Amino acid sequence: MRNEDVLxxxxxxxxxxxxxxxxxxxxxxxxxxGAWNGSILFxxxxxxxxxxxxxxxxxxxxxxxxxxxxxxxLFFPTAKLLNNMFTGTGVGxxxxxxxxxxxxxxxxxxxxxxxxxxxxxxxxxxxxxxxKLLMNTLGKTIAIIAAYEPESKTAAQSIRGVTELRIxxxxxxxxxxxxxxxxxxxxxxxxxxxxxxxxTQDLFLDLADDKVDVFAAICLEDMMLQGDLHxxxxxxxxxxxxxxxxx
Amino acid sequence: xxxxxxxxxxxxxxxxxxxxxxxxxxFNSAPTVPGSxxxxxxxxxxxxxxxxxxxxxxxxxxxxxxxxxxYAHDRVDEAFAKQARNGTATMPxxxxxxxxxxxxxxxxxxxxxxxxxxxxxxxxxxxxxxxxGYKRRNKIVLANSGYHGTQSWAGTNHTGITPTDRGxxxxxxxxxxxxxQRVVEENKGQIAGAMFTPYHHPVFEPQVLPSPGFWQGMxxxxxxxxxxxxxxxxxxxxxxxxKGSAHYFGFKPDLACYCKAIANGYPISALVGTEKxxxxxxxxFQTGSYWNNSPEMAAALACIDEMQxxxxxGICNAxxxxxxxxxxxxxxxxxxxxxxSGPNAIPFMHFTNEHNFKRAQLFCKECSLRGVYFLWHHNxxxxxxxxxxxxxxxxDVADQAFKIVKEQFGG
Numbered sequence: 341m342r343n344e345d346v347l348x349x350x351x352x353x354x355x356x357x358x359x360x361x362x363x364x365x366x367x368x369x370x371x372x373x374g375a376w377n378g379s380i381l382f383x384x385x386x387x388x389x390x391x392x393x394x395x396x397x398x399x400x401x402x403x404x405x406x407x408x409x410x411x412x413x414l415f416f417p418t419a420k421l422l423n424n425m426f427t428g429t430g431v432g433x434x435x436x437x438x439x440x441x442x443x444x445x446x447x448x449x450x451x452x453x454x455x456x457x458x459x460x461x462x463x464x465x466x467x468x469x470x471x472k473l474l475m476n477t478l479g480k481t482i483a484i485i486a487a488y489e490p491e492s493k494t495a496a497q498s499i500r501g502v503t504e505l506r507i508x509x510x511x512x513x514x515x516x517x518x519x520x521x522x523x524x525x526x527x528x529x530x531x532x533x534x535x536x537x538x539x540t541q542d543l544f545l546d547l548a549d550d551k552v553d554v555f556a557a558i559c560l561e562d563m564m565l566q567g568d569l570h571x572x573x574x575x576x577x578x579x580x581x582x583x584x585x586x587x
Numbered sequence: 588x589x590x591x592x593x594x595x596x597x598x599x600x601x602x603x604x605x606x607x608x609x610x611x612x613x614f615n616s617a618p619t620v621p622g623s624x625x626x627x628x629x630x631x632x633x634x635x636x637x638x639x640x641x642x643x644x645x646x647x648x649x650x651x652x653x654x655x656x657x658y659a660h661d662r663v664d665e666a667f668a669k670q671a672r673n674g675t676a677t678m679p680x681x682x683x684x685x686x687x688x689x690x691x692x693x694x695x696x697x698x699x700x701x702x703x704x705x706x707x708x709x710x711x712x713x714x715x716x717x718x719x720g721y722k723r724r725n726k727i728v729l730a731n732s733g734y735h736g737t738q739s740w741a742g743t744n745h746t747g748i749t750p751t752d753r754g755x756x757x758x759x760x761x762x763x764x765x766x767x768q769r770v771v772e773e774n775k776g777q778i779a780g781a782m783f784t785p786y787h788h789p790v791f792e793p794q795v796l797p798s799p800g801f802w803q804g805m806x807x808x809x810x811x812x813x814x815x816x817x818x819x820x821x822x823x824x825x826x827x828x829x830k831g832s833a834h835y836f837g838f839k840p841d842l843a844c845y846c847k848a849i850a851n852g853y854p855i856s857a858l859v860g861t862e863k864x865x866x867x868x869x870x871x872f873q874t875g876s877y878w879n880n881s882p883e884m885a886a887a888l889a890c891i892d893e894m895q896x897x898x899x900x901g902i903c904n905a906x907x908x909x910x911x912x913x914x915x916x917x918x919x920x921x922x923x924x925x926x927x928s929g930p931n932a933i934p935f936m937h938f939t940n941e942h943n944f945k946r947a948q949l950f951c952k953e954c955s956l957r958g959v960y961f962l963w964h965h966n967x968x969x970x971x972x973x974x975x976x977x978x979x980x981x982x983d984v985a986d987q988a989f990k991i992v993k994e995q996f997g998g
Binding site: 500501533534553554555556558559560561564565566567568569570571573576577580 | 596599600603607608609610611615616617618621622626745746790791792942943944945948964
């Protein structure tokens, strides 16, 4: 079952951080971001998760806290309202606490969101960029599920080490489990305890679309699973839940 | 000549077109080292099997336990074949049903009666039904990381399982008598049964033997609280002691579940129990289409009789000790920190200076490529068909594999 607080964290971290990659690697998105300099703070409730999205000279930076004095503050009384806005379902309007007159910033944000949706869900997207975005989403979503979803949190506390998801010679993300915390970051880890390697970009994209028989792919050596498979078993349960949160 | 797996891979591709996972469940080779292990077997005899590419292996998996006397065992196979010619699934059943129940009561220390099914999971689920029926309570205590099958209550799967499926399951660490006592106090009058394996044999972890007094303590707490003590002896049964693993560890459960080695590979399982559980067993309706098939019963009778005659558990222990000592000594000579845990007959291998199994995976891969079929993630199984020569050849192969591990990891 979907936990709205967990989903809000996924939206504010795994999804928003994709804007950084998008603005950096997609010229069209970079051009959209270039139309405005400023920052937007997303707030859920009084003590819920936050994120600041900062746009500066076509570059986007997302931080999981309030940073400086944001130009626009979007306050969502509940996680569900924020989630509705991100998924475009139900009632999802925030309470704009600040920046009512800075409509341009919101327009840029919405255009970036539309551009990202086009790459992730559109016909004939640039595959390399799509794979990078999905790898980032996957890694960070796994980390959030493991860190915040009550039953997953218990399972995550039983494993220690670094899991790396990677496309052979391509995008990678690594997730560190310490027993107390779970964090994900882009790129390869120096000596991961568990490696889940996809032989091709297409295979990874198919996996993200839930079109890959993983056990078969491993036996056919299209996918490689090496190292701490006990950790792999636990991570696989988190991976399975990604689809519950992100359709 | 180096082993290759061309036909195995071609066949696996063919399988994936019509079978999810290609090969499913614990028979899928994903946890081995794909590319260095076979996917399909052509034939098997004694302690060896040959894959579809013609590679020969000394087998230390024994189908995850069912094979104990050796593959294609003449006496057991003939008993099965002879009975099959007299009909298989009949209503009413064959008198072999009585013969086999009498045999179980004769050999098993806690069996005052016996009933039969097909798989281990049939009997663990059946045992839970009886435990719940005994005092009309709901909760069942299991050990963390214990394995009792893939049923929704057993917690092995994370796909298609709801919280309700596990709502009456209480987990405790294996071997922790104080934790069990605490759970009993916290759930006073609600716990129907406690199901454990006779020693802890999780995957991906060294095996844990019960500390002295643990089982006697469990027996006492269960008796004081009217809790049915169930032993899942599906995996270890017949390899430690023909009288049951509970007898080996010096206690008597109320119910015990058997499968795997009971018929040397033919599909049959058994639930046995003490007098105390007879009445509730007489009330519960449990059955399956093939549960009373007679050829499997004939095979089980022949297998149990043969195990008694040759002291199969004793042979498994002796060969296992030879393997353990040989491998540990060989690894040490290469400067590697390698240990085998668990009973000699059902050992688990690991390198003590790693937790991510990378050395173990390389070691198993190199052994597989030289004709020794080991597992790194799961306990292995020694059979009465393994010869001293098999073990010596295995140690010779391991010597080469350890050398490669040493070269790659340095220690």
